[in-house]
Amino acid sequence: MMVQLEWYLILAAALFCVGLYGVLVRRNAVAILMGIELMLNAVNINLLAFWRFTEPAAATGQAFAAFVYAVAAAEVAVGLALIVAIYRNRQTVDMDQINLLKW
Amino acid sequence: MDFLRNAIVEIGLWIEGLLINAGLAEPAADVIMTVVGAFVVGFTPLMIVVFLIWMYRKVSARIGGRMGPNSSGTWAGPWGLVQPIADVIKMFTKEDIRPQGIDVIPYNLAPIIIVVAAVMIWAVMPFGPGAEMVGADLNIGIFYVLAFSSAALIAFLMAGWSSNNKYAVVGAFRAVAQLLGYEIPQLLSILIVVMVVSSFVGPQGNPLSLQSIVEAQEGMIFLVVLPLPALVFWLASLAEINARPFELLEAESELVAGVQIEYSAMKWGMFYVGEFMGSVAVSALFATIFLGGWRGPWVDTAPVLGTVWFLLKILFMLNVWTFFQMTLPRLRIDQMLAFNWKFLVPLSLFAICVIGVVNKLIPEGATSWLRSGILLATNVVILLLAWAVLAIGKRRRELRAPAGAGVEVGA
Amino acid sequence: MTQLVLFVIFGAITLAAAIAVVTARNLFHAVLWLLLAFFGVAGLYVLLEAPFFAAAQLFIYMGAIGVLIIYALMLTRGVMRQQVPLVNDQWALVAVLAVALLAVLSWLFLQHTWPTVDQAVGPDSLRTLGEALVDPGRYGFPFEVASVLLVMALIGAVTIVRER
Amino acid sequence: MLEQFTFVGFLFLVALFLGLFMFGVPWLLRLRPRKSSSYKSDPYECGLRPHGEAWVQFKAQYYIFALVFLVFDVEAVFLFPWALAYHHLAFYAVLEGVIFILLLTAALIYVWRKGALEWM
Numbered sequence: 001m002m003v004q005l006e007w008y009l010i011l012a013a014a015l016f017c018v019g020l021y022g023v024l025v026r027r028n029a030v031a032i033l034m035g036i037e038l039m040l041n042a043v044n045i046n047l048l049a050f051w052r053f054t055e056p057a058a059a060t061g062q063a064f065a066a067f068v069y070a071v072a073a074a075e076v077a078v079g080l081a082l083i084v085a086i087y088r089n090r091q092t093v094d095m096d097q098i099n100l101l102k103w
Numbered sequence: 104m105d106f107l108r109n110a111i112v113e114i115g116l117w118i119e120g121l122l123i124n125a126g127l128a129e130p131a132a133d134v135i136m137t138v139v140g141a142f143v144v145g146f147t148p149l150m151i152v153v154f155l156i157w158m159y160r161k162v163s164a165r166i167g168g169r170m171g172p173n174s175s176g177t178w179a180g181p182w183g184l185v186q187p188i189a190d191v192i193k194m195f196t197k198e199d200i201r202p203q204g205i206d207v208i209p210y211n212l213a214p215i216i217i218v219v220a221a222v223m224i225w226a227v228m229p230f231g232p233g234a235e236m237v238g239a240d241l242n243i244g245i246f247y248v249l250a251f252s253s254a255a256l257i258a259f260l261m262a263g264w265s266s267n268n269k270y271a272v273v274g275a276f277r278a279v280a281q282l283l284g285y286e287i288p289q290l291l292s293i294l295i296v297v298m299v300v301s302s303f304v305g306p307q308g309n310p311l312s313l314q315s316i317v318e319a320q321e322g323m324i325f326l327v328v329l330p331l332p333a334l335v336f337w338l339a340s341l342a343e344i345n346a347r348p349f350e351l352l353e354a355e356s357e358l359v360a361g362v363q364i365e366y367s368a369m370k371w372g373m374f375y376v377g378e379f380m381g382s383v384a385v386s387a388l389f390a391t392i393f394l395g396g397w398r399g400p401w402v403d404t405a406p407v408l409g410t411v412w413f414l415l416k417i418l419f420m421l422n423v424w425t426f427f428q429m430t431l432p433r434l435r436i437d438q439m440l441a442f443n444w445k446f447l448v449p450l451s452l453f454a455i456c457v458i459g460v461v462n463k464l465i466p467e468g469a470t471s472w473l474r475s476g477i478l479l480a481t482n483v484v485i486l487l488l489a490w491a492v493l494a495i496g497k498r499r500r501e502l503r504a505p506a507g508a509g510v511e512v513g514a
Numbered sequence: 515m516t517q518l519v520l521f522v523i524f525g526a527i528t529l530a531a532a533i534a535v536v537t538a539r540n541l542f543h544a545v546l547w548l549l550l551a552f553f554g555v556a557g558l559y560v561l562l563e564a565p566f567f568a569a570a571q572l573f574i575y576m577g578a579i580g581v582l583i584i585y586a587l588m589l590t591r592g593v594m595r596q597q598v599p600l601v602n603d604q605w606a607l608v609a610v611l612a613v614a615l616l617a618v619l620s621w622l623f624l625q626h627t628w629p630t631v632d633q634a635v636g637p638d639s640l641r642t643l644g645e646a647l648v649d650p651g652r653y654g655f656p657f658e659v660a661s662v663l664l665v666m667a668l669i670g671a672v673t674i675v676r677e678r
Numbered sequence: 679m680l681e682q683f684t685f686v687g688f689l690f691l692v693a694l695f696l697g698l699f700m701f702g703v704p705w706l707l708r709l710r711p712r713k714s715s716s717y718k719s720d721p722y723e724c725g726l727r728p729h730g731e732a733w734v735q736f737k738a739q740y741y742i743f744a745l746v747f748l749v750f751d752v753e754a755v756f757l758f759p760w761a762l763a764y765h766h767l768a769f770y771a772v773l774e775g776v777i778f779i780l781l782l783t784a785a786l787i788y789v790w791r792k793g794a795l796e797w798m
Contacts, residue, residue, distance in 0.1 A: 003521045003561070005630050006623050011525045011558075013619040015532055015551075017612040022536030024612075025605040030586055031541060034548050037579065038532050041555050044567075052562045053630040056639065059646035063653045065567055066643070066755055069574055070660040073752040074667035076579050077745050080586040081671035084738060087590040096602055138688050145692035199704055202721050209546060215697035222693035226686050239685040242637060243565050246758055250569035253577030253751075257549060260584050264542055268721040276588070276740050279581055283747040286577075290754050294761045301764040309637070311762055365721060369704045373697070437797035440743070444786075444795045448750075452783045456776045459764070463772045517680075560683055570755045578748040585741045644763030647756065648771040660756065661778045665785040668749045672794050675738050675745075 008049035016042035029083045029093040033076065040072045108405040112235045115140075144225050144238045151417070152379045156187045158418075159379075159425055166429040194372035202365045206265035213262035214366065214373035220255035221380035224248050228387055229314045231397045231409035237314055244312035245297070248388065249290055252343065255377075256282050259362050262374075266365040274361025277436060281349060284443040285342035291451035292332035292339070295458050296392055299329060299478065302462055303471060317396035321471075324395040328475045329458075331482040333393040335451050340389065342443070344381040346424055348431040349439055386420035387413075394420075446493075454485050521561055528554030539600060541587055549580050563635040566643075742794050746786065753782055 015038055022035025044065050051061020087093050106113050115136060122132040161183065164170060180186070226238040227247055234240055241247055256279055263275020300310035303319035310316070319325075326333050342349035363374045390396060394416045397409030434442070461481045465474055531551035538544040552575040559568035636642075646652045760767075760775045767775075789795055 003517050005628050007521065007525075008558070008562070009623040010620045011529070013623070014529055014616055015555075017616040017619075018529065018532040018536055020615070021608055021612040024608040025601040026536065027600065027602055028541060030583060030590065031536075031544060034535055034544060034583065037548065037575075038535065038551065041552065041575075045555060045558060045562075048559060048562045048564050048567060052564070052635065054628065055631065056563075056633050056635045057642075059639070059643040059652075062564065062567070062639070062643045063646055063656075065564075066570075066647070066759075067656060067660055069570065069755055070663055070752050073574065073579065073748050074663050076582055077667045077671040077748055078674070080582055081674040081741075081745070084586055084589045084741065085674045093590050134684070137685050141685060141688035141692045145689055145696060149696070195704055196707065197704075203716070204721065206540075206542070209542070211701070215694075215701055218697040218700065219690070219693040222696060223686075223689060226689045238689060239682040241565060241682055241686070242640065243569050246566065246569045246573070249754075250572040250577070254572045257576055257580055260581065261546070264584070264588075266721070272588075276585075279585075280740055280743050283578075283581065284743060287747065287750045294754070294757055297758070297761040298764040301762065305765060309762070310764070311640075311758070369700055373700050376700070440795070440797055444743075444746070445790065448786065449783070452779055452786070456779055459772055459776060463764075463767075463769055560680070563680065565683070566759070574748075574751055574755060578744070578751040582741075582744050582748055585744050589738060589741060640759055641763045641766065644759030644761075645766055645771075647759055648763075648767060648774045650770075650774075654771075654774055657756065657774065658778060658781070661753070661781040664749045664752060665781055668745060668785045669788055671745050672742055672789055672792065675741055676792070676794055 005049055005053040008045060008053075012042040012045040012049070015039075015045065027094050027096055029086070029095055029098070030080070032095065033079050033083070036075065036079075037072065040068060040075075044068050108407060110407045111231065111410060112233065112406070115235065140238060144228075145222050148222065148225055148380050148383050149376075151383050151414075152376060153187045153191070155379055155383060155421060156190060157184065158421070159428075160186060162422065162425045163429050166426070194369050194375075197368035199368040199370065202267060204267035205365065206267070209261040209265035210365075211370070213258045213265070213362075214370045214377070216258040216261070217255055217377035218373050218380075220251050220258070221377050221384060223251045224384045225387075227313050229317055229391065229396055230413055232402060232406050234314070236397075236406075236410070240312050240314050242309050242312060244309070244314075245293055245316070245392075246311055248313075248384075249286070249293070252381075252384075253286055262362040262366070266362070268365050270364050271362050274364070278345075278362060280436075281342055281345075281439060284440060285339040285349070285447075287339075288335050288443065288447040288451045289339040289343060291448070291455055292336040293392070295329060295332045295451070295455055296325060298455075298459055299325070299462060302465075302467075302474070313391050313396070316392055317398060320395040320398060323471075323475050324393065324398070326393040328478050329393070329482055330479070331454055331486055332451070333389075334486075335447055335454075336392070337389060339443075339447060340385040341424070341427060342439070344385050344424075345378060346382065347428050348434050350433050382421065382424050383417065386417045386424060389420050390416035446489075450485075450489050454482075457481060457485060517561060520557070524554045524557035524561065527551075528558065542584070545580060545583050545587065548583070549576050552576055552580070564639075566640050739797065742789070746789060746795075749782065749785065753778070 019035045019038030019042060022038065023032050026032050026035065047061045047065045047068065051058075051065075055061070083093055086098060090098065092098065118139070119132050119136050122135060123129060127135070227241055227244050229237045229240075259278040259282070260275050263271045263273075263278070266272075296316065297310045300316050300319040304310060304315050308315045308318070310319070341347075363371055366374060390413060396416070397413040399408065399412030402409045402412065458478065458481055462474075462478065465477055528551050531547045531554060534547040535544050535551060538547055552571055556568040556571040559565070559571060647657045648654055756778065757775065760778075764772065
């Protein structure tokens, strides 16, 4: 029995939801970034699954997956740099205490 | 005699024939053969390592003007051949000390990951001509090797973090700073090779697969065609396997052994084995990419000779490694980082651009001799340019700093 | 059949590790679970016949991003000692929402009939990707933009993180 | 294509077996410490009793090197398909790849000039 496209989509959706949960509930900023990484991975699974099952001869899905890598790398680089800078100034990475922008 | 010409493949076919005769279905026999192949490929590097430890002791003793293992005071067999076995037994039976405050699971997982990553690299190594002599001729070949060697980084961080020791943490940080950095010149020089292979093998063939990299060296080995990437790759690989002059991970006189400090008995032995396996893997990669892999005289008539040539080339590169190991001093960390980021990386970036453009400008119909010649000339020009830039830089530094005021070396 | 078994194994590894990432108390363990999740995703890519991306997954995520996250953890090491609550007070609500989102998405995926083709991946799929990436009519421009993006990220991050 | 990965999968199992074997034999032999003391199991710090916690603060310098590495790593994912297709590319397409590399070189030079590559 072959693995269907839907299965990959549902798996990716589950991964996305787990990542989303992590992003919304964790207090540590680094943990939030980890959640975002999970979500990006879910996106990549979707892209490659669509590529595999709908047009394996074209390069579209693969190219997009490669661009997602670039975006993920840029996101993680800048995001973690921000966290490090915040920690240096405020000695915390707890998102509930980083409320500078609130007022 | 005919049997011997292609002995390894013939033995495989013979066993498979036996299995099918014994009443096994063909797919099942195929699977069994794959498992047997995996065992052979997995254990080969280990066997080489056991031999290598012996050879390393002998050669380093000669270089150091010391007595080797054959005269260590106790009996160690003829030429000290029993020494590695004694080493193994010692390692297995030593007391395993568990330090306080370790993070148990990462601490124990790290040596396993190191061994696994070191074995996995061998899946794509071509041991001889033909598809049978490669574990799996993956179409991502060399990229697979890079992926697994970079995954091993994480083991160092795990070991360092979980050991509950300051030296281990510092060692892990240093290890990763070094291993990360030198991966870049390594992969850039491989990129140059991939481009050149792509124009050598033409529209058919897959330039990422190691087997076709070997096939592309039909006229001339790449050490001659591309001396610059070969040099960069070798230097970067020395750093990747923590060999001198880049032996900053262990640095026993400053870091007391780096990440391995809290490991004892066989867990330490696994780091040790992993390191030796790394040097075998790097030698095999260098032999495959730049020395023509299994290529050598009479391979066409007797393919089994290809394996012999390949092993001999690995042995040669291992001796080069031993020689480096025994004669060079250790760099300081700032020198090590500067050498990578300010010399190797810019040099290989420049080389990629120039070689990529020049190679494309050579008309497609050119003979491989002409192509090789032009590439060699380009390489030499780039090397001379790099040398000139270094010389100018040194001159300017000397002019700026008056004599005697600690001139930075090698930066 | 084998594919199905492998899909279930890798999928289970990925999901279990992902759940461990968002629930682990020790952040270092969370990173290790994250790496395991990445490894599972790499296995899925192999099943999707995109081995290049499986290798890139190991290469980028385990080799670079994992290391970067661990570095950031070490630089903000105060977090290892603080005994703050793990999650904020909206976790129950979010959990319900996430499960609901998963249910809706799954229902949608099963509802729609996807225009799948039963076609094998050619041996040249990676080469087509390489050609498409530099084809000015296709991804030539995004390709260069990706480079600019990486440069900008590097410059920005270095500017932010440098100690003055 | 997946058939080739059968071998890789089995090799992974063999590698795992090797690792667990080396790890497990001493464990099965029960070579536990016969006498244990807190001095023996202390973290080794050249003979002194360890002081403070092991997770000492680090300089951001390490992080910058990891950043540069990350960027070049992602670049490799783009450049490997490009190098693979090299023979099939027109001249301008090769130039595009070269521009890609030159942009990253510019980033490296920027970081260099800013002094972020110095070991402090």
